[in-house]
Amino acid sequence: MxxxxxxxxxxxxxxxxxxxxxxxxxxxxxxxxxxxxxxxxxxxxxxxxxxxxxxxxxxxxxxxxxxxxxxxxxxxxxxxxCLSIPQQSDHGRGSLRTDIEILLNKAERLGINRMTLVAMVNAQAQLRRTRSGLKIVFVAVFEGPGADYVDEIRPVLSPSDRISIVTFDHLRENENARKRCLDADIVLTFLHRETELTAIIGGANILGLRFIPSNNTRKALASIDPRARVAAITQLEDYIAIMRPSVQRFAPHVADIRVGWSYAPDVEAVITESDVVIYATGADHITRLVRPGVPCFEYRHTPDPAVLENELVPRLTKLREALERPDMGAREGEGERSTELHQGEMKQ
CATH class of the missing domain: 1.10.10.10 (Winged helix-like DNA-binding domain superfamily/Winged helix DNA-binding domain)
Known part of the structure; x- marks a missing residue:
């Protein structure tokens, strides 16, 4: 490739x-x-x-x-x-049944009867409900979409975890926001902004997440009439060149695509002359320029499920183990703080 x-x-x-x-x-x-x-x-x-x-x-x-x-x-x-593509394992009950079968086989090899295994699972589930959660910060570009991304990440977190949002702009301007990130157990952001975030809060434990186009976005693009004149509008100038290939990726049948910047002098004319309007996250203010009856939707991304399962969950598991077992010492990852600091935070 x-x-x-x-x-x-x-x-x-x-x-x-x-x-x-x-x-x-x-x-x-x-x-x-x-x-x-x-x-x-x-x-x-x-x-x-x-x-x-x-x-x-x-x-x-x-x-x-x-x-x-x-x-x-x-x-x-x-x-x-230099980035690896995460591979997503099968999801759903079928995959869970396979995991349970593996667990049963392992217990049998260790000489653990099934009743004891059930008791161990119940005890672990109870511990999951009662243990102290992790402090997590998600650094977003725009606050509104960032809240949606957090909702999509939340299912893989423990019920006791606390996750909050801060934007890059606020982080640059506000010392308290930077301190919140430094005090967090882990800071999440977009993969391609991880280096940028490190330059702002170099002492934090940062993990960049890969994002992919959402299912709703893919379906909306696939349903566009091939004869339509499409306007693809972005809020960020840096990503103006990606709008056409992003649309064509899931709507290869559409030929007439005109891209634009949401603050360009001719953006209103571009939108007025179009049969379908697609806007990148953050450019929702252009919807007021769209004629009634004209299809208009956001090109929305979502956290890659493979990354959440294969990268985020294992990282969180290690952090929990470090918090619950002081003998493990400092947490893994660059810019880690000692377990003693976390113990002090948990007492406060």
Whole structure:
């Protein structure tokens, strides 16, 4: 698999620098796409030729992506993806029955009878209800959507866990917000913003989560009439170049797609001339410009279930063990605080 996209995704007529467009496009593909770790990217020269922009611009974009932790530069070899794609295991009762069968087999091998096993499970369930929860902070770009993301994360948390939200803007401006993150057991954010967050609160235990388009978004895109004139509007200039491929990914039958920035002078004209309007998260204010009867919906993302199951849950489990067993010492992860600090917090 290789990184490939239509050069027309970079629109030189837009009031957004081409380098900024390319960075946004590539950062999205590298953090939200399905490129396996170690995938070789086009060379700077090849990318510049394909897109039709200066090599110096592409070189700077690659350096910025490297600094953001989204790719690695190998001397004499080029640029490669450095993020692993999580694999989601089967969900539902069928998978749970398999897990129970494995547990029963393991208990039998250890000589534990079934009644004792049931008692152990009940005791663990009771402990889960009564033990002190973790303090978790989710750092969002926009507060409203951030609350929705937290609701989607909450099912994998313990009932006693406490999770709160703060935005990047508030974090930069407010010392108390930064302190709340530093005092948290873990801070969650978007995968492609993990490096940015680390620069703001370097002492925190941070985990970047991969997000994918939601099922409702996929269904809405697939249902668009192929003859429709579609407007795809973003709030953030950095991601203006990703709007067209994001729509085409689930609506390949749609040909007429015009992208725009929500604060551009011509955004009202773009929307007025369209049969369907799609807006990126945070750009909901443009809905007032949409004519009555014209389909209009948000291009919404959701936390990748595979990441929640295979990365977040194991990380939380280790944190709980560290809190409940002082002999384990400091929590794992960069910027950890000692168990004694957490014990002190729990007494307060």
């Amino acid at each position: 290789a990184l490939a996209f239509d050069p027309s995704y970079i629109d030189k007529s837009l009031p957004v620098p081409v380098g900024r467009q390319l960075y946004g496009l590539m950062s999205y593909l590298l953090s939200h796409g399905d490129l396996p770790k170690g995938t070789k990217l086009p060379s700077v020269r090849q990318m510049a030729r394909d897109v039709g922009i200066a090599q110096a611009t592409v070189s700077q974009v690659y350096q910025d992506l490297r600094d953001a932790g989204l790719l690695e530069m190998r001397k004499g070899s080029g640029a490669y993806t």
